[in-house]
Amino acid sequence: MAKRYGGKFSPDPDSSEVEAPQTRPVEASFRGRAPARHAARINILFLLPLLILPTVFFRPVSEMITDFAGGAVLLLAAWLLRDGVRAEDAYNERKVARRPAIPRKIFASVLTGAGVGLLVFGGQWTVLNAGLVGVLAGALHLFSFGLDPLKDKGMDGVNRFQTERIAKKVEAAEAMLEAMHDAIGRTGDRQLVSRVEAFQATARDMFRTVEDDPRDLTQARKYLTVYLQGARDATIKYVDLHGTARDYSARSDYLSLLNDLETNFAARTQKMLLSDRGDLDVEIEVLRDRLNRETLHIDTQGQ
Template sequence: MAQRFGGKYSPDGADKGAPVPDRGAFRGARRTRAGGRVNLLFFAPLPLAARAFGAGPVELALNLAALGTLLLAAWLTREGILAQEAYEARKIARRPAIPRKIFASGLTGLGLGLAGYASGGGVMEPLIYATLGAVLHSFAFGLDPLKDKGMEGVDSFQTDRVARVVDQAEDYLRGMTEALKRAGDRQAETRLERFQITVRDMLRTVEDDPRDLTAARKYLGVYLMGARDATVKFADLHARAPNPAARDKYLALLGDLEQNFTAKTRALMQDSSTDLDIEIDVLRDRLEREGVHLETKDLA
Protein backbone atom coordinates (compact mmCIF):
# COMPACT_ATOMS: atom_id res chain seq x y z
CA MET A 1 0.00 0.00 0.00
CA ALA A 2 1.28 3.42 -0.90
CA GLN A 3 2.31 5.63 1.97
CA ARG A 4 1.83 9.35 1.86
CA PHE A 5 5.03 11.30 2.13
CA GLY A 6 5.23 13.78 4.93
CA GLY A 7 8.03 15.60 6.57
CA LYS A 8 8.95 18.56 8.66
CA TYR A 9 8.21 21.08 5.90
CA SER A 10 5.13 19.36 4.43
CA PRO A 11 1.78 21.18 4.72
CA ASP A 12 0.43 18.57 7.10
CA GLY A 13 3.77 17.39 8.31
CA ALA A 14 5.33 17.74 11.70
CA ASP A 15 8.72 17.17 13.09
CA LYS A 16 8.20 14.05 15.13
CA GLY A 17 11.59 14.42 16.66
CA ALA A 18 10.84 17.86 18.03
CA PRO A 19 10.13 17.95 21.75
CA VAL A 20 6.57 18.64 22.78
CA PRO A 21 6.42 21.70 25.02
CA ASP A 22 5.13 21.15 28.50
CA ARG A 23 2.09 23.37 28.85
CA GLY A 24 0.88 21.93 32.10
CA ALA A 25 1.96 24.94 34.11
CA PHE A 26 -0.26 27.21 32.01
CA ARG A 27 -3.35 25.03 31.84
CA GLY A 28 -6.39 27.00 32.93
CA ALA A 29 -4.34 30.17 33.34
CA ARG A 30 -6.11 33.45 32.69
CA ARG A 31 -4.86 36.94 32.26
CA THR A 32 -5.60 38.92 35.39
CA ARG A 33 -7.73 42.03 35.16
CA ALA A 34 -5.82 43.63 38.05
CA GLY A 35 -3.50 45.56 35.75
CA GLY A 36 -3.61 48.17 33.02
CA ARG A 37 -6.50 50.41 34.05
CA VAL A 38 -6.03 49.56 37.71
CA ASN A 39 -2.38 50.60 37.63
CA LEU A 40 -3.37 53.94 36.14
CA LEU A 41 -5.44 54.62 39.25
CA PHE A 42 -2.22 54.77 41.27
CA PHE A 43 -0.65 57.37 38.98
CA ALA A 44 -3.67 59.57 38.23
CA PRO A 45 -3.84 61.33 41.64
CA LEU A 46 -0.09 62.02 41.94
CA PRO A 47 -0.37 65.60 40.58
CA LEU A 48 -2.29 66.41 43.76
CA ALA A 49 0.98 66.08 45.69
CA ALA A 50 2.62 68.82 43.62
CA ARG A 51 -0.44 71.04 43.94
CA ALA A 52 -0.60 70.49 47.70
CA PHE A 53 2.80 72.04 48.41
CA GLY A 54 2.13 75.09 46.27
CA ALA A 55 -0.78 76.44 48.31
CA GLY A 56 -1.74 77.36 51.86
CA PRO A 57 -2.15 75.01 54.82
CA VAL A 58 -5.85 74.35 54.23
CA GLU A 59 -5.31 73.47 50.59
CA LEU A 60 -2.29 71.39 51.62
CA ALA A 61 -4.36 69.29 54.01
CA LEU A 62 -7.26 68.89 51.56
CA ASN A 63 -5.05 67.89 48.63
CA LEU A 64 -3.06 65.40 50.70
CA ALA A 65 -6.29 63.94 52.06
CA ALA A 66 -7.63 63.62 48.51
CA LEU A 67 -4.37 61.98 47.40
CA GLY A 68 -4.45 59.43 50.21
CA THR A 69 -8.13 58.68 49.63
CA LEU A 70 -7.66 58.08 45.90
CA LEU A 71 -4.62 55.86 46.47
CA LEU A 72 -6.59 53.83 49.01
CA ALA A 73 -9.41 53.54 46.48
CA ALA A 74 -6.95 52.27 43.85
CA TRP A 75 -5.61 49.65 46.25
CA LEU A 76 -9.10 48.49 47.19
CA THR A 77 -10.01 48.27 43.51
CA ARG A 78 -7.08 45.99 42.79
CA GLU A 79 -7.78 43.80 45.81
CA GLY A 80 -11.45 43.63 44.88
CA ILE A 81 -10.65 42.46 41.35
CA LEU A 82 -8.30 39.78 42.68
CA ALA A 83 -10.97 38.62 45.13
CA GLN A 84 -13.53 38.46 42.33
CA GLU A 85 -11.17 36.43 40.13
CA ALA A 86 -10.68 33.95 42.97
CA TYR A 87 -14.47 33.82 43.40
CA GLU A 88 -15.05 33.18 39.70
CA ALA A 89 -12.37 30.47 39.55
CA ARG A 90 -14.27 28.29 42.04
CA LYS A 91 -17.48 26.38 41.59
CA ILE A 92 -18.39 26.73 45.26
CA ALA A 93 -17.45 30.06 46.81
CA ARG A 94 -18.65 32.55 49.34
CA ARG A 95 -19.06 36.18 48.47
CA PRO A 96 -16.16 38.39 49.59
CA ALA A 97 -16.55 39.38 53.22
CA ILE A 98 -15.65 43.00 52.39
CA PRO A 99 -17.12 44.61 49.24
CA ARG A 100 -13.82 46.19 48.25
CA LYS A 101 -14.85 47.59 44.88
CA ILE A 102 -17.98 49.19 46.31
CA PHE A 103 -15.89 50.86 49.01
CA ALA A 104 -13.40 51.89 46.33
CA SER A 105 -16.16 53.60 44.35
CA GLY A 106 -17.21 55.55 47.42
CA LEU A 107 -13.63 56.53 48.23
CA THR A 108 -13.03 57.59 44.63
CA GLY A 109 -16.00 59.92 44.85
CA LEU A 110 -14.83 61.23 48.21
CA GLY A 111 -11.30 61.84 46.94
CA LEU A 112 -12.49 63.71 43.86
CA GLY A 113 -14.85 65.75 46.02
CA LEU A 114 -12.00 66.75 48.34
CA ALA A 115 -9.81 67.65 45.37
CA GLY A 116 -12.58 69.77 43.90
CA TYR A 117 -13.20 71.54 47.20
CA ALA A 118 -9.48 72.21 47.61
CA SER A 119 -9.40 74.01 44.26
CA GLY A 120 -11.59 76.75 45.70
CA GLY A 121 -14.96 75.67 44.40
CA GLY A 122 -18.19 75.89 46.30
CA VAL A 123 -20.28 72.97 47.48
CA MET A 124 -22.01 72.10 44.23
CA GLU A 125 -18.92 71.48 42.11
CA PRO A 126 -17.25 69.04 44.55
CA LEU A 127 -20.58 67.23 44.91
CA ILE A 128 -20.77 66.80 41.14
CA TYR A 129 -17.18 65.51 41.02
CA ALA A 130 -17.89 63.06 43.84
CA THR A 131 -21.07 61.71 42.26
CA LEU A 132 -19.57 61.32 38.81
CA GLY A 133 -16.42 59.71 40.19
CA ALA A 134 -18.31 57.10 42.21
CA VAL A 135 -20.71 56.27 39.38
CA LEU A 136 -18.04 56.05 36.68
CA HIS A 137 -15.81 53.89 38.90
CA SER A 138 -18.70 51.48 39.44
CA PHE A 139 -19.38 51.29 35.71
CA ALA A 140 -15.70 50.81 34.88
CA PHE A 141 -14.87 48.09 37.41
CA GLY A 142 -18.26 46.69 38.37
CA LEU A 143 -19.52 45.63 41.77
CA ASP A 144 -18.35 42.88 44.07
CA PRO A 145 -20.10 39.48 44.07
CA LEU A 146 -22.99 39.91 46.47
CA LYS A 147 -24.12 36.30 46.91
CA ASP A 148 -22.61 32.88 47.46
CA LYS A 149 -22.05 30.69 44.42
CA GLY A 150 -22.76 26.99 43.93
CA MET A 151 -24.60 26.56 47.25
CA GLU A 152 -28.19 26.49 45.99
CA GLY A 153 -30.01 23.31 46.95
CA VAL A 154 -26.94 21.83 48.65
CA ASP A 155 -26.49 21.01 52.31
CA SER A 156 -25.04 24.16 53.84
CA PHE A 157 -23.04 22.15 56.38
CA GLN A 158 -21.29 20.22 53.62
CA THR A 159 -20.61 23.30 51.53
CA ASP A 160 -19.21 25.10 54.57
CA ARG A 161 -16.82 22.22 55.17
CA VAL A 162 -15.75 22.20 51.53
CA ALA A 163 -15.24 25.97 51.49
CA ARG A 164 -13.06 25.83 54.61
CA VAL A 165 -10.93 22.98 53.28
CA VAL A 166 -10.51 24.68 49.89
CA ASP A 167 -9.50 27.95 51.54
CA GLN A 168 -6.98 26.14 53.73
CA ALA A 169 -5.57 24.24 50.75
CA GLU A 170 -5.20 27.47 48.77
CA ASP A 171 -3.34 28.99 51.73
CA TYR A 172 -0.93 26.05 51.69
CA LEU A 173 -0.38 26.45 47.95
CA ARG A 174 0.27 30.17 48.28
CA GLY A 175 2.70 29.49 51.11
CA MET A 176 4.60 27.04 48.91
CA THR A 177 4.80 29.55 46.07
CA GLU A 178 6.01 32.38 48.29
CA ALA A 179 8.58 30.16 50.01
CA LEU A 180 10.04 28.80 46.79
CA LYS A 181 10.56 32.30 45.40
CA ARG A 182 13.30 32.73 47.99
CA ALA A 183 15.24 29.84 46.46
CA GLY A 184 15.43 31.50 43.05
CA ASP A 185 15.18 28.15 41.23
CA ARG A 186 13.00 28.59 38.16
CA GLN A 187 12.90 24.88 37.33
CA ALA A 188 11.70 24.04 40.83
CA GLU A 189 9.04 26.76 40.57
CA THR A 190 7.80 25.30 37.29
CA ARG A 191 7.68 21.84 38.85
CA LEU A 192 5.73 23.23 41.78
CA GLU A 193 3.22 24.88 39.43
CA ARG A 194 2.53 21.49 37.82
CA PHE A 195 1.92 19.96 41.23
CA GLN A 196 -0.40 22.82 42.18
CA ILE A 197 -2.48 22.21 39.05
CA THR A 198 -2.92 18.60 40.15
CA VAL A 199 -4.00 19.72 43.62
CA ARG A 200 -6.52 22.16 42.16
CA ASP A 201 -7.95 19.36 40.02
CA MET A 202 -8.73 17.55 43.26
CA LEU A 203 -10.21 20.72 44.74
CA ARG A 204 -12.56 21.11 41.77
CA THR A 205 -13.55 17.44 42.08
CA VAL A 206 -14.42 17.90 45.75
CA GLU A 207 -16.39 21.05 44.93
CA ASP A 208 -18.37 19.13 42.31
CA ASP A 209 -19.27 16.43 44.84
CA PRO A 210 -18.84 17.47 48.50
CA ARG A 211 -19.29 13.83 49.53
CA ASP A 212 -15.72 13.22 48.33
CA LEU A 213 -14.36 15.52 51.02
CA THR A 214 -14.01 12.76 53.62
CA ALA A 215 -11.85 10.67 51.30
CA ALA A 216 -9.76 13.65 50.18
CA ARG A 217 -9.37 15.43 53.53
CA LYS A 218 -6.05 13.74 54.36
CA TYR A 219 -4.60 14.76 51.00
CA LEU A 220 -5.82 18.36 51.20
CA GLY A 221 -4.84 18.70 54.84
CA VAL A 222 -2.03 16.55 56.20
CA TYR A 223 -0.20 15.81 52.94
CA LEU A 224 -0.49 19.34 51.62
CA MET A 225 0.67 20.83 54.91
CA GLY A 226 3.66 18.49 54.86
CA ALA A 227 4.45 19.56 51.30
CA ARG A 228 4.29 23.19 52.40
CA ASP A 229 6.67 22.56 55.30
CA ALA A 230 9.09 20.66 53.05
CA THR A 231 9.02 23.52 50.54
CA VAL A 232 9.81 26.08 53.24
CA LYS A 233 12.75 24.03 54.52
CA PHE A 234 14.11 23.44 51.02
CA ALA A 235 13.81 27.13 50.13
CA ASP A 236 15.65 28.19 53.28
CA LEU A 237 18.41 25.64 52.69
CA HIS A 238 18.77 26.46 49.00
CA ALA A 239 18.85 30.20 49.68
CA ARG A 240 21.76 29.80 52.12
CA ALA A 241 23.81 27.33 50.08
CA PRO A 242 22.61 25.45 46.97
CA ASN A 243 22.48 21.72 47.64
CA PRO A 244 21.97 19.58 44.50
CA ALA A 245 21.15 16.47 46.55
CA ALA A 246 18.45 18.26 48.54
CA ARG A 247 17.08 19.76 45.33
CA ASP A 248 16.81 16.35 43.68
CA LYS A 249 15.03 14.94 46.73
CA TYR A 250 12.59 17.84 46.75
CA LEU A 251 11.77 17.48 43.05
CA ALA A 252 11.31 13.74 43.55
CA LEU A 253 8.94 14.47 46.43
CA LEU A 254 6.85 16.74 44.20
CA GLY A 255 6.75 14.01 41.56
CA ASP A 256 5.57 11.39 44.05
CA LEU A 257 2.94 13.74 45.46
CA GLU A 258 1.68 14.60 41.99
CA GLN A 259 1.27 10.93 41.11
CA ASN A 260 -0.59 10.20 44.34
CA PHE A 261 -2.88 13.22 44.02
CA THR A 262 -3.64 12.30 40.40
CA ALA A 263 -4.46 8.71 41.32
CA LYS A 264 -6.69 9.82 44.19
CA THR A 265 -8.53 12.31 41.99
CA ARG A 266 -9.21 9.60 39.42
CA ALA A 267 -10.48 7.32 42.17
CA LEU A 268 -12.85 10.03 43.39
CA MET A 269 -14.18 10.55 39.87
CA GLN A 270 -14.63 6.80 39.44
CA ASP A 271 -16.59 6.64 42.70
CA SER A 272 -18.84 9.44 41.45
CA SER A 273 -19.46 7.50 38.24
CA THR A 274 -20.29 4.38 40.25
CA ASP A 275 -22.76 6.36 42.37
CA LEU A 276 -24.44 7.58 39.17
CA ASP A 277 -24.77 4.02 37.87
CA ILE A 278 -26.38 2.95 41.14
CA GLU A 279 -28.85 5.84 41.00
CA ILE A 280 -29.77 4.94 37.42
CA ASP A 281 -30.29 1.27 38.30
CA VAL A 282 -32.46 2.15 41.29
CA LEU A 283 -34.55 4.53 39.19
CA ARG A 284 -34.96 1.95 36.42
CA ASP A 285 -36.11 -0.73 38.87
CA ARG A 286 -38.59 1.64 40.49
CA LEU A 287 -40.07 2.64 37.14
CA GLU A 288 -40.42 -0.99 36.07
CA ARG A 289 -42.22 -1.86 39.32
CA GLU A 290 -44.68 0.92 38.57
CA GLY A 291 -45.34 -0.45 35.10
CA VAL A 292 -43.17 1.98 33.13
CA HIS A 293 -41.05 0.02 30.65
CA LEU A 294 -37.96 1.76 29.32
CA GLU A 295 -36.97 1.33 25.70
CA THR A 296 -33.30 2.08 26.42
CA LYS A 297 -31.72 -0.57 28.61
CA ASP A 298 -28.58 1.37 29.34
CA LEU A 299 -29.17 4.95 30.42
CA ALA A 300 -25.59 5.38 31.52
Protein backbone atom coordinates in the same frame (compact mmCIF):
# COMPACT_ATOMS: atom_id res chain seq x y z
CA MET B 1 33.91 17.78 20.92
CA ALA B 2 33.50 20.72 23.23
CA LYS B 3 31.97 19.98 26.60
CA ARG B 4 30.24 22.51 28.77
CA TYR B 5 31.97 23.05 32.07
CA GLY B 6 29.91 22.36 35.14
CA GLY B 7 30.34 21.42 38.73
CA LYS B 8 28.62 21.54 42.07
CA PHE B 9 29.40 25.25 42.40
CA SER B 10 28.13 26.14 38.92
CA PRO B 11 24.70 27.76 38.43
CA ASP B 12 23.53 24.65 36.58
CA PRO B 13 25.32 21.70 38.15
CA ASP B 14 26.42 18.84 35.98
CA SER B 15 24.14 15.84 35.99
CA SER B 16 26.99 13.70 37.27
CA GLU B 17 27.17 15.82 40.40
CA VAL B 18 23.47 16.08 41.15
CA GLU B 19 20.89 13.88 39.54
CA ALA B 20 17.77 15.95 38.99
CA PRO B 21 14.40 14.26 38.87
CA GLN B 22 12.33 14.13 35.74
CA THR B 23 10.01 17.13 35.69
CA ARG B 24 6.77 17.64 33.88
CA PRO B 25 6.38 20.11 31.02
CA VAL B 26 6.35 23.73 32.10
CA GLU B 27 3.23 24.49 30.08
CA ALA B 28 1.23 22.40 32.55
CA SER B 29 1.51 25.27 35.01
CA PHE B 30 -0.77 27.40 32.83
CA ARG B 31 -3.57 24.83 32.79
CA GLY B 32 -6.79 26.31 34.08
CA ARG B 33 -5.32 29.75 34.60
CA ALA B 34 -6.91 32.92 33.28
CA PRO B 35 -5.24 36.29 32.74
CA ALA B 36 -5.72 38.82 35.51
CA ARG B 37 -8.75 41.00 34.86
CA HIS B 38 -8.45 44.79 34.80
CA ALA B 39 -4.71 44.54 35.53
CA ALA B 40 -3.73 47.45 33.29
CA ARG B 41 -6.50 49.73 34.53
CA ILE B 42 -5.72 48.96 38.17
CA ASN B 43 -2.04 49.75 37.60
CA ILE B 44 -3.07 53.09 36.09
CA LEU B 45 -5.16 53.83 39.18
CA PHE B 46 -2.06 53.27 41.31
CA LEU B 47 -0.12 55.77 39.18
CA LEU B 48 -2.72 58.54 38.90
CA PRO B 49 -2.37 59.84 42.49
CA LEU B 50 1.35 60.36 41.87
CA LEU B 51 0.56 63.06 39.32
CA ILE B 52 -0.06 65.53 42.13
CA LEU B 53 3.55 65.37 43.33
CA PRO B 54 5.14 67.85 40.85
CA THR B 55 2.87 70.71 41.95
CA VAL B 56 1.65 69.87 45.44
CA PHE B 57 4.72 71.29 47.21
CA PHE B 58 4.18 74.73 45.67
CA ARG B 59 0.70 75.16 47.11
CA PRO B 60 -0.44 76.60 50.45
CA VAL B 61 -0.18 74.25 53.40
CA SER B 62 -3.91 73.65 53.74
CA GLU B 63 -4.27 72.80 50.06
CA MET B 64 -1.15 70.63 50.16
CA ILE B 65 -2.56 68.60 53.07
CA THR B 66 -5.89 68.21 51.26
CA ASP B 67 -4.17 67.03 48.08
CA PHE B 68 -2.00 64.58 49.97
CA ALA B 69 -5.07 63.20 51.74
CA GLY B 70 -6.88 62.83 48.41
CA GLY B 71 -3.92 61.02 46.86
CA ALA B 72 -3.60 58.68 49.83
CA VAL B 73 -7.31 57.84 49.68
CA LEU B 74 -7.02 57.08 45.95
CA LEU B 75 -4.07 54.76 46.58
CA LEU B 76 -6.07 52.95 49.25
CA ALA B 77 -8.98 52.65 46.82
CA ALA B 78 -6.72 51.12 44.15
CA TRP B 79 -5.35 48.62 46.66
CA LEU B 80 -8.86 47.61 47.76
CA LEU B 81 -9.95 47.30 44.14
CA ARG B 82 -7.06 44.99 43.30
CA ASP B 83 -7.85 42.71 46.23
CA GLY B 84 -11.55 42.85 45.41
CA VAL B 85 -10.96 41.74 41.82
CA ARG B 86 -8.77 38.88 43.05
CA ALA B 87 -11.44 37.80 45.53
CA GLU B 88 -14.08 37.92 42.80
CA ASP B 89 -11.91 35.83 40.46
CA ALA B 90 -11.44 33.22 43.19
CA TYR B 91 -15.20 33.26 43.79
CA ASN B 92 -15.93 32.75 40.09
CA GLU B 93 -13.47 29.86 39.79
CA ARG B 94 -15.18 27.84 42.51
CA LYS B 95 -18.45 26.01 42.21
CA VAL B 96 -19.12 26.31 45.93
CA ALA B 97 -18.04 29.60 47.46
CA ARG B 98 -19.04 32.10 50.08
CA ARG B 99 -19.35 35.75 49.22
CA PRO B 100 -16.37 37.90 50.22
CA ALA B 101 -16.63 39.02 53.82
CA ILE B 102 -15.69 42.61 52.86
CA PRO B 103 -17.14 44.20 49.69
CA ARG B 104 -13.79 45.65 48.64
CA LYS B 105 -14.86 46.86 45.21
CA ILE B 106 -17.77 48.82 46.65
CA PHE B 107 -15.52 50.36 49.29
CA ALA B 108 -13.00 51.17 46.55
CA SER B 109 -15.67 53.06 44.61
CA VAL B 110 -16.66 55.04 47.71
CA LEU B 111 -13.03 55.87 48.48
CA THR B 112 -12.40 56.85 44.87
CA GLY B 113 -15.24 59.33 45.06
CA ALA B 114 -13.91 60.67 48.36
CA GLY B 115 -10.35 60.97 47.02
CA VAL B 116 -11.41 62.78 43.86
CA GLY B 117 -13.62 65.06 45.93
CA LEU B 118 -10.70 65.97 48.19
CA LEU B 119 -8.47 66.73 45.21
CA VAL B 120 -11.13 68.92 43.64
CA PHE B 121 -11.74 70.70 46.94
CA GLY B 122 -8.00 71.25 47.30
CA GLY B 123 -8.07 73.07 43.99
CA GLN B 124 -10.13 75.82 45.65
CA TRP B 125 -13.45 74.61 44.32
CA THR B 126 -16.58 74.83 46.43
CA VAL B 127 -17.70 71.98 48.63
CA LEU B 128 -20.77 71.44 46.46
CA ASN B 129 -18.76 71.11 43.27
CA ALA B 130 -16.24 68.83 44.95
CA GLY B 131 -19.05 66.63 46.26
CA LEU B 132 -20.75 66.38 42.87
CA VAL B 133 -17.51 65.50 41.07
CA GLY B 134 -16.69 62.95 43.78
CA VAL B 135 -20.09 61.27 43.46
CA LEU B 136 -19.69 61.14 39.69
CA ALA B 137 -16.21 59.62 40.01
CA GLY B 138 -17.44 56.98 42.46
CA ALA B 139 -20.38 56.09 40.23
CA LEU B 140 -18.15 55.75 37.17
CA HIS B 141 -15.74 53.59 39.16
CA LEU B 142 -18.56 51.31 40.27
CA PHE B 143 -19.91 51.13 36.72
CA SER B 144 -16.47 50.24 35.34
CA PHE B 145 -15.55 47.49 37.81
CA GLY B 146 -18.93 46.31 39.04
CA LEU B 147 -20.14 45.08 42.40
CA ASP B 148 -18.65 42.43 44.62
CA PRO B 149 -20.35 39.02 44.78
CA LEU B 150 -23.13 39.56 47.31
CA LYS B 151 -24.48 36.00 47.61
CA ASP B 152 -23.05 32.61 48.42
CA LYS B 153 -22.72 30.30 45.43
CA GLY B 154 -23.55 26.62 45.14
CA MET B 155 -25.31 26.48 48.51
CA ASP B 156 -28.96 26.58 47.43
CA GLY B 157 -31.11 23.51 47.90
CA VAL B 158 -28.36 21.44 49.51
CA ASN B 159 -27.10 20.71 52.98
CA ARG B 160 -25.82 24.13 54.00
CA PHE B 161 -23.64 22.75 56.78
CA GLN B 162 -21.91 20.41 54.35
CA THR B 163 -21.37 23.05 51.68
CA GLU B 164 -20.05 25.55 54.21
CA ARG B 165 -17.65 22.94 55.52
CA ILE B 166 -16.41 22.27 51.99
CA ALA B 167 -16.05 26.00 51.31
CA LYS B 168 -13.98 26.44 54.48
CA LYS B 169 -11.77 23.46 53.62
CA VAL B 170 -11.18 24.74 50.09
CA GLU B 171 -10.43 28.26 51.32
CA ALA B 172 -7.88 26.93 53.80
CA ALA B 173 -6.33 24.74 51.10
CA GLU B 174 -6.16 27.69 48.69
CA ALA B 175 -4.40 29.74 51.37
CA MET B 176 -1.74 27.03 51.74
CA LEU B 177 -1.25 26.89 47.96
CA GLU B 178 -0.81 30.65 47.84
CA ALA B 179 1.67 30.49 50.71
CA MET B 180 3.67 27.91 48.74
CA HIS B 181 3.64 30.10 45.63
CA ASP B 182 4.63 33.24 47.52
CA ALA B 183 7.46 31.43 49.28
CA ILE B 184 8.94 29.78 46.20
CA GLY B 185 8.69 33.06 44.31
CA ARG B 186 11.32 34.52 46.63
CA THR B 187 13.93 32.12 45.25
CA GLY B 188 13.76 33.61 41.76
CA ASP B 189 13.97 30.07 40.33
CA ARG B 190 11.55 30.05 37.41
CA GLN B 191 11.61 26.28 37.05
CA LEU B 192 10.56 25.78 40.65
CA VAL B 193 7.88 28.45 40.35
CA SER B 194 6.50 26.68 37.27
CA ARG B 195 6.53 23.32 39.04
CA VAL B 196 4.68 24.76 42.03
CA GLU B 197 2.11 26.31 39.69
CA ALA B 198 1.65 22.95 37.96
CA PHE B 199 1.05 21.33 41.35
CA GLN B 200 -1.42 24.10 42.19
CA ALA B 201 -3.41 23.30 39.04
CA THR B 202 -3.50 19.60 39.95
CA ALA B 203 -4.59 20.35 43.52
CA ARG B 204 -7.33 22.68 42.28
CA ASP B 205 -8.67 19.88 40.09
CA MET B 206 -9.21 17.97 43.33
CA PHE B 207 -10.90 21.01 44.89
CA ARG B 208 -13.37 21.23 42.01
CA THR B 209 -14.07 17.49 42.25
CA VAL B 210 -14.88 17.79 45.94
CA GLU B 211 -17.14 20.76 45.25
CA ASP B 212 -19.00 18.76 42.60
CA ASP B 213 -19.64 15.88 45.00
CA PRO B 214 -19.39 16.65 48.74
CA ARG B 215 -19.19 12.92 49.47
CA ASP B 216 -15.62 13.00 48.16
CA LEU B 217 -14.55 15.20 51.06
CA THR B 218 -13.96 12.13 53.22
CA GLN B 219 -11.43 10.76 50.74
CA ALA B 220 -9.79 14.13 50.12
CA ARG B 221 -9.66 15.47 53.69
CA LYS B 222 -6.11 14.29 54.34
CA TYR B 223 -4.95 15.76 51.03
CA LEU B 224 -6.57 19.13 51.72
CA THR B 225 -5.06 19.40 55.18
CA VAL B 226 -2.14 17.17 56.12
CA TYR B 227 -0.43 16.84 52.74
CA LEU B 228 -0.91 20.46 51.69
CA GLN B 229 0.30 21.69 55.06
CA GLY B 230 3.36 19.47 54.77
CA ALA B 231 4.00 20.73 51.23
CA ARG B 232 3.74 24.33 52.41
CA ASP B 233 6.09 23.75 55.35
CA ALA B 234 8.59 21.92 53.14
CA THR B 235 8.51 24.78 50.64
CA ILE B 236 9.16 27.39 53.33
CA LYS B 237 12.03 25.36 54.77
CA TYR B 238 13.56 24.91 51.32
CA VAL B 239 13.32 28.65 50.66
CA ASP B 240 15.00 29.39 53.99
CA LEU B 241 17.79 26.96 53.11
CA HIS B 242 18.09 28.46 49.64
CA GLY B 243 18.59 31.88 51.18
CA THR B 244 21.59 30.74 53.21
CA ALA B 245 23.24 28.18 50.93
CA ARG B 246 22.71 26.91 47.39
CA ASP B 247 22.18 23.23 48.15
CA TYR B 248 21.45 21.58 44.80
CA SER B 249 20.75 18.20 46.35
CA ALA B 250 18.01 19.87 48.41
CA ARG B 251 16.64 21.39 45.20
CA SER B 252 16.58 17.96 43.60
CA ASP B 253 14.80 16.50 46.62
CA TYR B 254 12.26 19.31 46.55
CA LEU B 255 11.52 18.72 42.87
CA SER B 256 11.05 15.02 43.60
CA LEU B 257 8.62 15.94 46.37
CA LEU B 258 6.60 18.11 43.99
CA ASN B 259 6.48 15.29 41.45
CA ASP B 260 5.29 12.82 44.09
CA LEU B 261 2.67 15.24 45.38
CA GLU B 262 1.33 15.98 41.92
CA THR B 263 1.19 12.29 41.02
CA ASN B 264 -0.64 11.35 44.21
CA PHE B 265 -3.09 14.24 44.02
CA ALA B 266 -3.90 13.41 40.39
CA ALA B 267 -4.33 9.71 41.21
CA ARG B 268 -6.66 10.46 44.13
CA THR B 269 -8.72 12.85 41.98
CA GLN B 270 -9.03 10.23 39.27
CA LYS B 271 -10.08 7.64 41.83
CA MET B 272 -12.78 9.97 43.15
CA LEU B 273 -14.05 10.55 39.62
CA LEU B 274 -14.19 6.80 38.99
CA SER B 275 -16.03 6.34 42.28
CA ASP B 276 -18.55 8.98 41.25
CA ARG B 277 -19.00 7.23 37.90
CA GLY B 278 -19.52 3.93 39.70
CA ASP B 279 -22.20 5.49 41.90
CA LEU B 280 -23.89 6.86 38.79
CA ASP B 281 -23.84 3.45 37.11
CA VAL B 282 -25.42 1.88 40.19
CA GLU B 283 -28.16 4.51 40.25
CA ILE B 284 -28.85 3.97 36.56
CA GLU B 285 -29.06 0.20 36.96
CA VAL B 286 -31.38 0.48 39.96
CA LEU B 287 -33.63 2.89 38.10
CA ARG B 288 -33.70 0.67 35.02
CA ASP B 289 -34.57 -2.36 37.14
CA ARG B 290 -37.44 -0.48 38.77
CA LEU B 291 -38.72 0.72 35.40
CA ASN B 292 -38.57 -2.81 33.99
CA ARG B 293 -40.50 -4.20 36.95
CA GLU B 294 -43.05 -1.39 36.68
CA THR B 295 -43.50 -2.08 32.97
CA LEU B 296 -43.94 -5.80 33.65
CA HIS B 297 -46.49 -5.03 36.36
CA ILE B 298 -48.50 -2.81 34.00
CA ASP B 299 -48.45 -5.47 31.27
CA THR B 300 -49.68 -8.11 33.74
CA GLN B 301 -52.55 -5.90 34.85
CA GLY B 302 -53.48 -5.22 31.24
CA GLN B 303 -53.83 -8.92 30.54
